[in-house]
Amino acid sequence: MIGAKLRLSSLAARQSGRRALARLYISPLLRWRFGRGDPEKLLLAPQDLRASDPTRAAEIVSGRYTFAGKTINLNEVSPFVVTPPSPVWRETLLGFTWLRHLRAADGTAGRTAARRLIGEFVRSSLRFQPEVLEPVLTARRLLSWISQSPLVLDGADRGFHRAFVRSIAWQARYLLQAGSASADGMPRLTCAIATAQASLCFSDKVNLRRPATRWLAAELGRQVLSDGVHISRNPQAVIDLLLDLLPLRQSFAARNVLAPPELLGAIDRMMPMLRFFRHADGAFGAFNGMGYTQTHLIATLLAYDDARGKPVQNAPHGGYQRVEGNGAVLLVDTGRPPPLAVSHNAHAGTLSFEFSADNFRIVVNCGAPAQGRENWRHLARSTGAHSTAIVNDTSSSVFAEGARKPGMAGRVILSGPRTVTVKRETTPAAIAITASHDGYEGEFGLIHQRELTLSQITGALEGRDSFLDGKSHDGKRAPWKGTQPVLLRFHLHPAVAARPANGDTQIVLTLPNGKEWLFLADVPFTLAETAHLANPEGPRRSTQIVTALPPGENTISWAFLPAEPV
Structure with a gap:
């Protein structure tokens, strides 16, 4: 136990040091480093494999923001200036993962709302706050902005276009330096994925692409185990990683850039895990942090499975x-x-x-x-x-x-x-x-x-x-x-009904389809x-x-x- 507590103290010290480093990168003295030069042109937008919801889109357009089970109704007030109902609500707002829902809005409402909300964020003073630039939060925001850039830039004026692209470039350069300050595991790997994706989407980002690709390869080689399970042992990590890595592989191909072997190998090892962790009803086993299974995401990912074979055992x-x-x-x-x-x-x-x-x-x-x-x-x-x-x-x-x-x-x-x-x-x-x-x-x-x-x-x-x-x-x-x-x-x-039977010597389990099973001991x-x-x-x-x-x-x-x- 003493050794474990020493390791915990060492981990806390390393995390504190990384947070201090990340705060240094966003100090006024160093901000200029990430904002130098004219913004490059966005050449491609990776596909977002996560589904969009028209109901959520209508709510956001009307000023209703529901995140992490909490709702705030706003009219003309920006959600970035109100007091958040919970820390998780605030993180979801600032991560912009909800931006994809606006694809499903009717007419120009989605595009207008997307530009308005991004513009409010870019113009606000909070964009340089340490909590807002937490590396993993920046990574999620970066991936969302890039993937939804066709929606955001359709019909945008030149001023917004320039501010939007410049902000993406700034966040990508910042993330390459500060991403190592994120927690080990999925947060750090997400930062590496976002940086690599951004480097491929710009017209001229060779100086960013090379170190980003090396970082990505190192994290994938370390975190995706030989059998395709993530080092955290959380089955949800397999789903989340494939949702980001499959579009990244497509981006390497679209730019005619050789993808690192670690990326291709990680995808090949993780795809069989989609079938490995699945039950007969399509849900994943609830181990080590796995919660509710969004089965539609599994179906989307399985469409990319060329093998379509029996799962490994x-x-x-x-x-x-x-x-x-x-x-x-x-x-x-x-x-x-x-x-x-x-x-x-x-x-x-x-x-x-x-x-x-x-x-x-x-x-x-x-x-x-x-x-x-x-x-x-x-x-x-x-x-x-x-x-x-x-x-x-x-x-x-x-x-x-x-x-x-x-x-x-x-x-x-x-x-x-x-x-x-x-x-x-x-x-x-x-x-x-x-x-x-x-x-x-x-x-x-x-x-x-x-x-x-x-x-x-x-x-x-x-x-x-x-x-x-x-x-x-x-x-x-x-x-x-x-x-x-x-x-x-x-x-x-x-969904299983249970009742004692046969003088309490067994339990009858009734499934939703009416079939019965017995438990005995x-x-x-x-x-x-x-x-x-x-x-x-x-x-x-x-x-x-x-x-x-x-x-x-x-x-x-x-x-x-x-x-x-x-």
Whole structure:
């Protein structure tokens, strides 16, 4: 723990130094450096793969701004001068990701509103404030402005055109210098992507393109693992990166510039992950920061998948396993927590799993809440919010805030499972995964081992959880003799109805299509209330199955079986 705290202190010192450097770059003495020369001509606008919403467009045109669940109604007042209802609302406004919706506005209303809002930003004094020029915020704004430049510049006068292009060029040059001040992981990679994209869109930006391409290649090589999982282990990162990298690849081709091998390789490795993390209903597994799945984005990205093959089954570097059988899908987290610097959104969910069948998710994790629901985020990251074992109501990873208790899982992960073993066995009848982790060894002397077997014939899932002594005896693990309470949680999807049956010896699970599944276990179990957090409209009430390890025992066996046809 002392070593982890030293690493945390070192990380905080590095981040403080980077922020100070970024503030230096926007000081009045150095602003001129990024604004020298006449602005170049924009030669191309990369495609924005994110969809536009005509309803959102109509709201923005009428002066109604809804971001992160908060709404402000304005008439003639600029949104850049009002007091924001929340920090996330302000970040969304200043990132301009909403600009794409104005493409869907009727007539010239969208173009007029886009120019008015960008003009208000460019003329305002806040454009040089440190919070506004936070590197990752600048990167998102830069990508939005470039991709929507045809909308913005259509019918624009010469003065606006010049101010708009000059601002893009200034932000791109600034980002190349200050982007390293952003947090490691997705924020820094987004800065590299935005700088490279801007360098390709201008007519003459060779001096910017070369260092931007080198920076991009270095970050992609470091952050996209060999199996296509992002270093943060968040499945959402795969979606977000491909939405930005696919247009960037097109820009390299459009300018007849050789794309770096790291870019092409990263895309090739990540595309199969779109199918790897997908359930039978199209949603992604809710692991390590993944929230609600925008399935239309997945469909858009899959259109660029030339292979269109069966998804890979093993992501050893990212720490995930996938098993399929008779229409059922099993996803398992078999990885250690990500590196400390990129663990801000990681969850303590080692050995948790999700299970879907008959085109519906049955067992899930609670998932990450939507923006504006930050009060739920700490709870979502705890082990109790995952379909796995929890010991003494304590998470398997230690967070920087509040140690390991639910509701106090904040900031980075200081420590967690150090050794996670995985073995996969395949037969014609079933595929079995046996995995273990030592996240509870230090505090409770316990090793959690989980065996999951998915039938290739029926799609049934059978499991066995064992709790072993942390000390080895002749290469074998003895049964754990601790007395702390151990619970197994199986969080059910909100669309699944659950009721006890057969004298409380089993639970009947009814899917939305009317099909029934059974849950059985060799120990007592109960139904309890839980919350499914991965929803855009907010947490939804749901049900969880809870089983407890009986005193003196060290294993729990259980199964999810399709009910016999009537």
